């Protein structure tokens with residue numbers, strides 16, 4: 035059976051740029067476009083030339099993609115102007131892209147309210163715009179804005195908007211669920227009806243995620259006949275985002291019904307690049323990756339429940355819908371109060387500790403984890419603190435740095451400046467050291483007290499110099515009678531592998547200090563700093 039071709043259209047650089055909090059530079063756009071081209075998508079919508087200097091400059095650059103067609107985006111011509119005379123359309127033509135995607139109204143309510151023109155004028159604008167670009171040999175796509183809402187309100191008018199573009203030679207008519215309120219069964223019904231007027235091979239879907247159904251709606255649309263799917267990396271996009279291509283692409287490759295019926299230009303091996311592609315976008319946006327993204331999130335193949343881990347050890351298929359390696363991701367077994375001994379054994383193996391299943395230390399460690407989680411610790415996000423705890427119970431590990439005493443004060447002077455000072459007495463491998471430091475808050479002062487005096491930690495100084503605290507999070511927990519503070523710290527060093535530690539106490543400074551000292555201890559342990567046990 036021959037497979038039908040599906041076309042992937044990425045709009046991270048256009049609709050993704052409409053996400054609150056996202057502000058791409060030209061350089062960011064170039065990096066993302068290059069990753070998408072390497073992945074092998076069919077179209078990259080680069081932005082809206084003329085709408086802002088970044089997009090204009092991006093289109094002025096020389097692009098040479100191996101796989102993707104660069105596409106410029108804009109809107110239909112304005113009423114009262116000819117297409118030749120519309121500066122918006124000229125900016126798109128000047129951008130010299132092989133493909134052009136034009137948004138236009140297909141809901142009569144919008145024509146009336148947003149544009150304030152007649153239905154006929156809107157049809158004329160769509161038609162003239164399509165004609166203008168087709169005449170210039172552009173691959174023309176019409177993004178039928180609010181198509182599903184428009185079709186529900188006035189089906190014949192919505193269809194005539196599509197036909198106005200299609201009859202002028204549009205290659206693609208893209209049905210947009212602009213407000214994202216349409217549900218999968220409605221998409222199936224409407225796409226099936228539309229395909230009687232416009233062939234499925236010319237139809238696309240652009241789904242927003244306002245009901246959490248953008249991916250489901252895109253799949254429903256493909257199943258009902260459309261052959262172009264629009265979306266973004268990690269589901270970026272206006273409001274709640276767009277369909278997430280990091281979910282759709284692997285689904286097309288790895289789920290039987292789609293894999294047997296469809297083929298993509300993306301090479302099958304390239305889906306191993308999806309996790310990297312997803313993380314690259316977060317890196318560029320300087321935001322923490324969403325661990326829980328399907329397929330590519332760090333927790334997508336994390337197993338926490340004891341029953342799950344016990345079965346996964348026997349065969350990963352028991353709790354994994356695909357092998358994580360297929361999308362460039364990896365399996366992860368976490369330890370927490372939901373664990374059984376299988377979690378502990380598996381985690382220990384990952385960190386290089388081999389132990390007999392019958393060793394009573396496993397039970398001891400499991401009980402310790404559960405008791406600590408009861409008082410506020412949470413080890414499933416604190417791998418380094420877990421490793422230190424495990425090694426202290428199972429084998430031997432030095433306590434490199436011990437805090438004997440500390441004293442922290444906060445002072446506000448008459449100019450309003452607030453300064454925190456800290457003094458700490460540490461015991462470092464048996465030697466007592468006094469440290470002092472200042473900072474913009476008590477925790478920062480304590481951190482500075484230890485680390486600005488790093489030279490005085492004599493034999494450890496060279497190991498701690500490149501340690502950086504990346505993130506610091508505080509949570510107040512109510513455990514029974516009193517409020518408890520949990521502090522989580524993410525650290526990194528020049529080797530670039532981050533580690534996570536945790537501290538819990540009734541006092542925020544004490545909790546912070548515990549998490550900080552675990553971070554220092556872990557760094558010294560992993561870098562094999564010398565110490566007596």
Ligand SMILES: CC(=O)SCCNC(=O)CCNC(=O)[C@H](O)C(C)(C)COP(=O)(O)OP(=O)(O)OC[C@H]1O[C@@H](n2cnc3c(N)ncnc32)[C@H](O)[C@@H]1OP(=O)(O)O
Nearest residue numbers: 082084085086109110111112137138139148149179212272
């Ligand atoms: C569904 C979507 O996501 S579509 C993409 C939306 N993306 C963006 O809007 C991001 C980029 N946009 C911009 O930078 C600006 O909005 C610009 C440069 C395009 C236009 O800016 P301005 O000229 O200042 O207009 P403004 O944004 O205030 O209003 C939009 C205008 O376009 C008109 N318009 C909206 N859709 C269309 C359309 N499909 N065809 C023609 N005109 C349209 C509106 O009626 C309004 O006209 P008015 O100014 O006469 O009232």
Ligand SMILES: CC(=O)C(=O)O
Nearest residue numbers: 137177179180210212
């Ligand atoms: C074109 C587009 O982004 C939309 O209709 O949602």
